Amino acid sequence: MVPELRKDPISGTWVIIASERSKRPNDFAGPNEKKKGGFCPFCYGNEDKTPPELLAYRAPGLEANRSGWSVRVVPNKFAAVQTEGELNPQTNNLYQTMNAIGAHEVVIESPDHNASLGSLPAAQAERVVRALCERYRAIAHDSRIQYIQIFKNSGGVAGASLEHSHWQIIAIPLVPEAVEREIANSREHYAVHRKCLFCDLLSQELEDNRRIVDQGEDFFIFCPYASRFPYELWIAPKNHLSNFGEMGERELAGLARAVKLAAGKLETAFNNPPYNIVLHTVPVQKGPELYYHWHLEILPRLTITAGFEWGTGYFINPTSPEMAAQVLRDIQLAQGEPENNQGGT
Amino acid sequence: MVPELRKDPISGTWVIIASERSKRPNDFAGPNEKKKGGFCPFCYGNEDKTPPELLAYRAPGLEANRSGWSVRVVPNKFAAVQTEGELNPQTNNLYQTMNAIGAHEVVIESPDHNASLGSLPAAQAERVVRALCERYRAIAHDSRIQYIQIFKNSGGVAGASLEHSHWQIIAIPLVPEAVEREIANSREHYAVHRKCLFCDLLSQELEDNRRIVDQGEDFFIFCPYASRFPYELWIAPKNHLSNFGEMGERELAGLARAVKLAAGKLETAFNNPPYNIVLHTVPVQKGPELYYHWHLEILPRLTITAGFEWGTGYFINPTSPEMAAQVLRDIQLAQGEPENNQGGT
Secondary structure (H helix, E strand, O other): OEEEHHHHHHOOOOEEOOOHHHOOOOOOOOOOOOOOEEEEEOOOOHHOOOOOEEEEEOOOOOOOOOOOOOEEEEEOOOOEEEOOOOOOOOOEEEEEEOEOOOOEEEOOOOOOOHHHHHOHHHHHHHHHHHHHHHHHHHHHHHOOOOEEEEEEEEEEHOOOOOOEEEEEEEOOOOOOOOHHHHHHHHHHHHHHHHOOOOHHHHHHHHHHHEEEEEOOOOEEEEEOOOOOOOOOOEEEEEEOOHHHHHHOOOHHHHHHHHHHHHHHHHHHHHOOEEEEEEEOOOOOOOOOOOOOOOOOEEEOOOOOHHHHHHHHEEEEEEEOOHHHHHHHHHOOOOOOOOOOOOOOO | OOEOOOOOEEEEEEEEEEEHHHHHHHHHHOOOOOOOOOOOOOOOOOOOOOOOOEEEEEOOOOOOOOOOOOEEEOOOOOOOEOOOOOOOEEEOOOEEEOOOEOEEEEEEEEOOOOOOHHHOOOOOOHHHHHHHHHHHHHOOOOOOEEEEEEEEEEEEEOOOOOOOEEEEEEEEOOOOHHHHHHHHHHHHHHHHHHOOHHHHHHHHHHHOOEEEEOOOOOOEEOOOOOOOOOEEEEEEEEOOOOOHHOOOOHHHHHHHHHHHHHHHHHHHHHOOEEEEEEEEOOOOOOOOOOOOOOOEEEEOOHHHHHHHHHHEEEEEEEOOOHHHHHHHOOOOOOOOOOOOOOOOO
């Protein structure tokens, strides 16, 4: 059965009902039960345990779907959306539904089962970012797709069902409401000031300086003024860029450095805490836009989202972003780590 | 330091920065570490370990802030908002802030440390609902308050920091965006159809019948069409009521029955799963409204909210609400439990 997108008429929120894996009470393992050790479909030698690869980086002459890759992208074996088919939107009185058509991919970050994003060699981090960008561009050609959500779940508490470090890409035929809200606020600012809201925000942050964690040549890392989570970090390009797929070579290298640095600081401060990373970018069917600015949000899962947050959509954060930024600025990571251009084990 | 409300200019979301308890990395115990056994400030004999009570039900002649109560409401000792003070709203270029003024209360459900909502005697469940409604009405008199969020966190995974069963009330000087969105959708429907959206939704559910779990004389229990969480349940009054504080004696009894029944079914199906309950009602400074319908949402925490959900605001649910409703309808709870009008241990 095709997974189904359904809209709640009261809140306006869409939900993917993946009904083919409908779960009865006994099927829930409990939210924190994760496989440690044992078989891993993302390790060398198990390439035939995933669907055939969509993209992989390996030395010339090596065979596809075999060992020897440095980054490997495969369809998610338990996809939340389906690649083939038509949307077939339907309305039944108050209810709207359509087939959950899109793409659901997994980007395996490294052949090393125990690697973490923060501990990757710099060249390997760059390959990961390059793979994300390549797949983003490839999926954007599908005219059924409205939005490509790139994200990472790190640690069982943050929703990772496999511990081998990876990213996910879910492409959907709708623009998410979270993105619509940001677009509406950014458009409003642009209409008044003829400037990008996020560019203005970065200027204000730079002048204030208390929440900046790091700035490389091309990217800022900072704790946002209204951080929802303790030690939340945002990564944004210094130059105005609205679309994640627009990055050039220089931005790819800069983003790889920033993501590795931000993850490394969190992993050091909290001894490998659970966290999510999410991309916010313009919808794929739009060209580059003057009013919007893409960015990554890193959300450490040190606290629990509970009734107040679910009821209101607002958050309670026990750590001020000013203090978080100071703590994270002060963390020094080892410099000049050995590069490993194979990115292998 | 007064906790601070800050608005994110990009998303429009407000956050409470409870900076006086700013947490350094070592202060995070890990999200699932909960005290089991040991000292409990909500048990008989420990009344002096909480702030003085705001409301309690006990037999006539018994002293306040001593044992003998059946339900007890106290200020939260670790409040996210502060009762005294002025809002003092300020704008600094792109950023808006105000003091987080409001109320944060705890409703202790029973003196029995091991009781669960579903296992309460019926008369005790009614006292709990009555206390929630009484406090709602009392807080609504404060003209600084715009919204009163009533919620329950049950189990450590759902954010409960104490296992002794309780509810919480957080009153804030803003109307939450989640409520604003529901109001906007409901107003739009009313403008076109001159009928309450939720009343129409209940009619459609009743006709369809596949997602109805139970209907008493005054309340429906059903799995919503676009359930975000597996086994999500909504409880709504059959008659049009927009404001939680409007309930009469008949509704109080009906709601108590419905809440106890819904919680009891979940507790039986999943052996006391973690869950949140959240109230959605009209903002307090509004009169009864024709377009809005209050309801409770029960959100079992059997799955983990991860990158896709944080990025998009959309959800992936592995259980269809039709199957969930069937499973929950089929669960028979023990009838005719002994009533205990003291509700005590």
